[in-house]
Amino acid sequence: MTKRLFWEDMYVREFDAKVGAVDGRRVTLDQTAFNPRGGGLVSDTGTLGGQKVSEVVKEGEEIFHVFGEPPSFGVGASVHGVLDWDRRFRIMRMHTSAHILSAVVNRETGALITGNQISPDESRVDFNLDDFDRGKMSYYIDMVNEAVRRELDVKTFFMKREEALANPGFVKLANAMPPSLEMLRIVEIGDVDTQADGGVHVRNTREIGKVVGLKTENKGKSNRRLYFTVE
Numbered sequence: 259m260t261k262r263l264f265w266e267d268m269y270v271r272e273f274d275a276k277v278g279a280v281d282g283r284r285v286t287l288d289q290t291a292f293n294p295r296g297g298g299l300v301s302d303t304g305t306l307g308g309q310k311v312s313e314v315v316k317e318g319e320e321i322f323h324v325f326g327e328p329p330s331f332g333v334g335a336s337v338h339g340v341l342d343w344d345r346r347f348r349i350m351r352m353h354t355s356a357h358i359l360s361a362v363v364n365r366e367t368g369a370l371i372t373g374n375q376i377s378p379d380e381s382r383v384d385f386n387l388d389d390f391d392r393g394k395m396s397y398y399i400d401m402v403n404e405a406v407r408r409e410l411d412v413k414t415f416f417m418k419r420e421e422a423l424a425n426p427g428f429v430k431l432a433n434a435m436p437p438s439l440e441m442l443r444i445v446e447i448g449d450v451d452t453q454a455d456g457g458v459h460v461r462n463t464r465e466i467g468k469v470v471g472l473k474t475e476n477k478g479k480s481n482r483r484l485y486f487t488v489e
């Protein structure tokens with residue numbers, strides 16, 4: 259199992275690690291600060307041993323760093339990893355914004371999230387809602403920015419699985435967690451949102467800046483999609 263440095267500190271930009279396995283263009287490490295694709299988040303990119311990491315994926319509890327061509331280093335090598343921090347920091351800002359947006363829409367309408375895609379430039383969240391016009395989008399986005407301006411601390415901690423699942427508010431993304439995990443990671447954004455989540459977030463909502471609603475789309479009956487970005 260790859261040690262996830264981003265679970266201890268989501269602001270680690272550079273790190274040292276030992277190569278665990280090399281499988282063609284894919285490499286595992288004993289520890290990594292690269293957040294893999296998953297939970298709707300695109301993966302981090304950057305360099306390992308000076309070579310470009312184009313994507314990072316997880317299989318079970320193992321994290322694979324994918325290169326354009328087989329790396330020049332082998333098993334047991336010590337490598338230095340550097341994240342593309344501009345990209346990662348935008349993903350963190352987008353992701354925390356998406357949690358706040360989901361909490362706001364859920365509070366106002368009872369709707370649940372049916373999907374999301376968090377990317378550095380533009381993100382989207384899908385809700386099981388019948389009705390979602392432009393006026394409502396602005397209203398929800400205003401409320402998201404109100405929460406952002408309150409400079410809420412974002413806390414992460416681990417909780418026993420059964421304890422977390424006993425709280426209905428925590429379970430929205432619990433299915434995304436491997437069922438074998440006894441402890442679930444919980445992300446708490448002030449008094450706005452608390453849920454089981456493995457992704458990367460900012461440590462205070464002041465780092466988000468401003469959330470901007472871009473457009474809404476109808477994706478079939480009772481499925482509304484909202485696009486947003488951060489400035």
Ligand SMILES: [Zn+2]
Pocket residue numbers: 297353357431455456457
């Ligand atoms: Zn999340």
